[in-house]
Amino acid sequence: MAGTTAKHQSSSTDDQELLDSRGGEPGWIHTDPWRVLRIQSEFVNGFGALADLGPAISVFGSARTSSDDPFFKLGEEVAAKLVNAGFAVITGGGPGIMEAANKGAYEAGGRSVGLDVELPYESGLNDFVNLGISFRYFFVRKTMFVKYSQGFIVLPGGYGTLDEVFEALTLAQTGKVTAFPVVLIGVDYWAGLIDWLRARVVKHGNIAVEDLDLIASTDDIDLAVKIMSDAQPGCAS
Numbered sequence: 001m002a003g004t005t006a007k008h009q010s011s012s013t014d015d016q017e018l019l020d021s022r023g024g025e026p027g028w029i030h031t032d033p034w035r036v037l038r039i040q041s042e043f044v045n046g047f048g049a050l051a052d053l054g055p056a057i058s059v060f061g062s063a064r065t066s067s068d069d070p071f072f073k074l075g076e077e078v079a080a081k082l083v084n085a086g087f088a089v090i091t092g093g094g095p096g097i098m099e100a101a102n103k104g105a106y107e108a109g110g111r112s113v114g115l116d117v118e119l120p121y122e123s124g125l126n127d128f129v130n131l132g133i134s135f136r137y138f139f140v141r142k143t144m145f146v147k148y149s150q151g152f153i154v155l156p157g158g159y160g161t162l163d164e165v166f167e168a169l170t171l172a173q174t175g176k177v178t179a180f181p182v183v184l185i186g187v188d189y190w191a192g193l194i195d196w197l198r199a200r201v202v203k204h205g206n207i208a209v210e211d212l213d214l215i216a217s218t219d220d221i222d223l224a225v226k227i228m229s230d231a232q233p234g235c236a237s
């Protein structure tokens with residue numbers, strides 16, 4: 001079987017120790033209040049490192065995309081175009097689409113940010129990050145993506161990518177973030193999901209039909225970058 005599944009891992013991470021203690025050893029439960037200090041320090045480090053980043057767009061997508069996949073090239077190209085449009089590029093700092101976007105941003109001479117997370121199977125920051133921060137906790141890192149970017153561009157991916165998409169959509173739907181475009185690159189890849197949202201989720205009344213407008217889907221990376229630029233404060237178009 002391809003890939004790595006956390007349940008088969010013996011090494012633990014701070015995230016796992018915090019979250020995965022159901023019915024478990026009281027020792028961990030008693031240390032959780034103290035863990036708050038460590039979590040706090042992650043927020044402080046992240047806020048400090050990213051405070052002067054300027055306009056930025058996060059680019060997401062599969063950690064498993066290989067460099068010969070056409071979406072890897074698209075990830076590079078869209079990141080380079082974001083840099084040329086005046087944005088820094090933020091990714092999860094890992095392999096696959098993250099590496100593609102960091103490569104595109106780095107080679108275009110832009111800020112190429114990697115927000116890495118401690119995983120049982122370490123991959124570390126890719127070689128194209130020029131501002132890297134490592135996090136122990138997924139939820140701290142996720143705050144940084146939303147707080148320090150003005151929109152998300154999303155290439156094909158799996159659970160991690162879907163989590164990032166739906167977090168942004170939930171925050172936009174509930175008004176926690178405004179003017180926050182989410183553009184999915186790869187019309188064919190995403191069509192099934194968008195069809196399902198329309199045919200089932202809207203139909204059952206679980207989202208409003210207007211909530212679909214929070215998502216754009218295109219194969220045109222120039223359009224994706226334009227959507228990001230047009231959503232910026234002060235943009236006249």
Ligand SMILES: C/C(=C\CNc1ncnc2c1ncn2[C@@H]1O[C@H](COP(=O)(O)O)[C@@H](O)[C@H]1O)CO
Nearest residue numbers: 060061062063064092094123157158159160161
């Ligand atoms: C799978 C492998 C390494 C994983 N390394 C990661 N490093 C950093 N960020 C990651 C990693 N894996 C997932 N993420 C986050 O989720 C998104 C991709 O998840 P998906 O399930 O692959 O779609 C990505 O945007 C990251 O934020 C070894 O190859």
